[in-house]
Amino acid sequence: MHSINNFLNVSIGYLIKNWIAIVSLIFSYVTWYKNRKIITFDFNPNILLADPNSIICFTPSGEVESYEYCFVTSLSVVNPSNQDIGFFDLRAFNPETNINFQMVTSNTFPPDIQDKSLYQITDDTKLVKLDYPERKFGVFKANSFTKIDIVLVVSDKDNFDNITVNFKIPKKLHFSFLRDRFALTSRKIYAHKGFNYIIPGGSVKQIHSLREQQIQSENAKDNTQQQSE
Template sequence: MFQFVKDYILPIITVTVSFSSLLISLITLHSNRKRLDVEIENNLDDVNDIYFNFLNFTNSSSDLNFGNGKICFLKIVNPSPKDIAFFDLRLIDLKTNKPIFFLTKAILELTNSNNQKLFYNSKGTLSKINIPDSNYGIFKANSFTRLDLAFYPKEKTKVLISFKVAISSLKNNKEAGVRKKFKYYRKEFIIP
């Protein structure tokens, strides 16, 4: 009887435990991988005057005005259990291949209004602007992040919005000068 258990049952138990360990390792590897769900909305909104509060909005007394601009809305879900950094957030005029000015909290430090909440007139309604801290940052683990890119093209043009994330990629980013081996997201817009 002991010989039967040793020859037949023990190897089955060993293989079952090994297979279970492999299966658990693969499930853990799959659930811990870095991934993002990124949506760059198709529609751009107009932004001219920027307000710090509702009173200024109702009095049509703008606090900031950088000219006629547009806002692009980015929605990012990070369902992974790890924070993921983004970097090289940029807006490029594809006609001139030059960067386009866009609002960040770092820019607002120059106007001494970096701690202010920002609002704009969206078709007669006061809407909050969620500007990024800088052209780099972090998408926190298990979170939703919305970035509103308020930018100011000088003329009618074609605009590229792109950013990279700290997830390795097998293929090179053909648009990047440096840091080519990272996953990137991009979208082009025609500004009429």
């Protein structure tokens, strides 16, 4: 009992003498906890092959410029912290070759197009504006929600079965097994977020199938018009 009283007296005395340091430590922890870099991200689980030439933009004269074949998906990010969080090395690539796909950004637009708006023509012929990234790096604002539409321009000659979308945030990883195994630069030491999409049957098969559906649809419209005349 005597030893317990001595322990309590010593502990109370320590707290009284060092209360300023203890309060400062608690305050520092609370501040760090509130400002720690934590984001919530959700990749759209689906990636879809858009209808041919349905991804469009407009020239200064009002003419339509289109991309023939594009895969489209999206990424949603919530930054609940009180500070902005940067991201970089946003890329979409073939994980079998580690070669990037062409991702639409403001920098990939033709230089004569001043209006950098990008649209998708839907099945009901409506225009939907896409929130594509200006660059492959940027900032998730504090206490914000951000949606990024990922638009990948592809060829009907290059076949692939997977697409991986990935980006990094400035948070160092101390364990090598957590690092991005596809990164080729020293920035591999930073935390990365990603998602792998499987393309059933391969991209070429999907493009050919979509092309056949479009031909059949156009033929059906022509037949309907001929019958009504």
